[in-house]
Amino acid sequence: MSILSPHAGWLLPMAILIVLSALFSGSEAALFSLGARDRRRLRRGGVGGRIAHRLLEDSEHLLSAILFWNLLINMTYFAIASIVAGKLEADPNGGASVAAVFTVVSLLVIIFFSEMLPKSIAVLEPTRASILLAPPMGIAVRLIGPVLPVVRTSNKLAGRLLWPTFQPETDIDLADIERAVELGTDDAALLKRERVALSSMVEIADMRASELMRPRSKLKLVEPPLNRETTFEGPIPGGYVIVTDDDGDRMVGTVAVRLLRPSQLDHFEQHIEPVIYVPWSAPVARVLSLLNEQDISVAVVVDEYGDGIGALSIDRIFRRMLAPQHDQSDEAVISDAIEVCSPDRFRVSGGVSLRQFAKRLGVESPEGSVATVAGFIQRHNERLPRLGDEAILGGFRLTVIEQDDESVRIEAQRILNDESNAMEGEGI
Structure with a gap:
C-alpha cells in the first residue's frame, strides 16, 4: 500500500x-x-x-x-x-x-x-x-x-x-415448414402429434369463447382490499387470480400467480394485469389474436346482457391447441355443471354455455345472440328465469327447477316429437 x-x-x-x-x-x-x-x-x-x-x-x-x-x-x-x-x-x-x-x-x-x-x-x-x-x-x-x-x-x-453485401434473409413460409416436416421424418409418433395439433387448430377456429372459457363459478375471485392470505388461500384454477371491483361483480384484473417469484408474493398487487372483454360468441382464434396484440393473459367473457360469465386465458388456448390430451381437467369443469340423471334427463347450471349443452344433448344449437342456458329460457319467456319457466331445445323440454339470487338450476327432459311440435306451436 x-x-x-x-x-x-x-x-x-x-x-x-x-x-x-x-x-x-x-x-x-x-x-x-x-x-x-x-x-x-x-x-x-x-x-x-x-x-x-x-x-x-x-x-x-x-x-x-x-x-x-x-x-x-x-x-x-x-x-x-x-x-x-x-x-x-x-x-x-x-x-x-x-x-x-x-x-x-x-x-x-x-x-x-x-x-x-x-x-x-x-x-x-x-x-x-x-x-x-x-x-x-x-x-x-x-x-x-x-x-x-x-x-x-x-x-x-x-x-x-x-459489410456492403449483407441482405436480410427471407421469412420461412408455413408451407415450406410443412413440406420439410413431411420429408424430414418418418417418426409415426411425431406425425401423430402433428395431426393432433393441426386438428386442434381447426377445432379452435370454429370454437367460441363461451365453450373454452372457465366458468365464473370455477374462478378464484378476490375483492379489494387485497391481502396475501385471502388471495393465495385454497386452490387457484388455471394459475390465475381474478380481481373484481369493490362490489365483487365486475372482473377488472388478474394476477398470474404461477409466474410470480417468491420475492414478488409480498407485493403481488404491483403485478395486477388488466383484462380485455370479449363477447361469448367471439371465435377463440380472435380472442387469441387480441390477447397477443395487447400482451395480456386473460380475457373476460361476457354474455348477451353484459355480465361476466367466465374467463379465458392464453395458457388455456395454447394448451387446447398443442396438448389437447392434457386438457381434460378443464373439460371436466363443464361436465361437472351437467348432471346426467338418466339417458333422457339432465340437470344443468344456468350459466353453462348453450352451445356446449346442446352438443352434450346431441341436438342442434339454436342460432341467435344467446350465450347461456338461462339466457335461452329468459329469451323465450321474456323475463328473468323463474321456477317453472319452460322452453324447448331440440327434443328436450327445459324447466327451471331451482332459482335464487346467485344461480339457476335447469332440468332437461326428452319429449316425444308430437309433444315437441305442439309446444313449439304454442310458442313455449
Missing part, C-alpha cells in the same frame, strides 16, 4: 469512474430486461418510472447513449491505469512486476465491480432498478444528445463499408 500512496491522487478518479461505469452497466441491464408488461407498470412508478418509460420509447437512442458513456468512462479509466502503471514501473520501490500486477488488478476490478456485479443486481429487480436509475440516465442522454447523430452516422457508414 505504501507503494501506491504517492499515486493516491490518481486512484480516487479511478474509483469514481468505476462507480459511473457500474451505473451505466446496471442501467443497461435493468432497462433492457423489462418486458412489455413491466414497461406499462413504469408509468405508475412516479417520476423515475415516467422517465424510464420515455427513455425506452426510443430504445436505440438510449442504448447508443449508454454505450457511448460506458466506452468513454472505460477508456478514461484505462488511460489513468496506464499512467499509474508507468509511474509504478519507474518507481525504485516498484518495478515492472508491480506495474503488471496493478494493471491486472485494475482490469479485474472494473470487470467485477462495473460489469458483473451491477448487472447481476439490476436483473434481480429490473423495475425498481429502472425507476431508481432513470433520472441520471435521462440527464446523461440529454447531455450526449447533440453527439449521437454523428455516432449513428459513423456506425452506418462503417457498416456499409465493411
